Amino acid sequence: QVQLAESGGGSVQSGGSLRLSCAVTYVTYGSYSMAWFRQAPGKERVGVAGIASHGTSRYIDSVKGRFTISQDNAKKTLYLQMNSLKPEDTAMYYCAAAGSWVASLNSKEYNFWGQGTQVTVSS
Numbered sequence: 001q002v003q004l005a006e007s008g009g010g011s012v013q014s015g016g017s018l019r020l021s022c023a024v025t026y027v028t029y030g031s032y033s034m035a036w037f038r039q040a041p042g043k044e045r046v047g048v049a050g051i052a053s054h055g056t057s058r059y060i061d062s063v064k065g066r067f068t069i070s071q072d073n074a075k076k077t078l079y080l081q082m083n084s085l086k087p088e089d090t091a092m093y094y095c096a097a098a099g100s101w102v103a104s105l106n107s108k109e110y111n112f113w114g115q116g117t118q119v120t121v122s123s
Contacts, residue, residue: 001027002112004095009117016085016121022078022095022114033098036069036080037107038091038119045094047105049080058105062088085121092116 003025012018020036035050049069051057057069068081078095096110 001099002032002097003027004097004112004114006093006095006114006117009093009119011120011122012085014086014121014123017081017083018085018119020080020082020093020095020117020119022080024076024078024097026076030099031101033100033102033110034069034071034078035096035098035105035110036078037094037096037105037110038089039094040091043091045107047107048093050102050105051078052101060105082119085119087121087123089119090121091119093119 005023008020031053033052035047037045037047039045048063049059049067051069051071066084070079094116095114097112098110102109
């Protein structure tokens with residue numbers, strides 16, 4: 001089991017950058033798959049980037065080349081570097097963890113969630 005807390009959201013103009021952070025508090029020992037999801041008002045929550053315990057990362061097509069997911073195990077922090085932001089990226093962003101290895105970015109596969117951090121991109 002883990003507890004997650006996101007930070008780093010804010011407002012930025014189109015083309016700008018933000019870096020989101022997710023502080024991870026380990027309650028029980030284990031190897032977790034981590035991911036970032038986002039949800040805009042009136043839309044479904046979708047996975048945007050994920051990383052497995054062994055380091056393999058994955059992204060949805062719309063963010064490839066713009067977003068980078070990474071983790072610092074020493075700092076117990078997950079990151080999402082977002083560059084070349086677009087208004088379509090505006091959403092509440094959530095950090096999530098799965099207690100076992102998962103291959104997809106299906107939200108139903110993830111067990112633990114942070115409270116979310118708002119990202120707003122204006123044109």
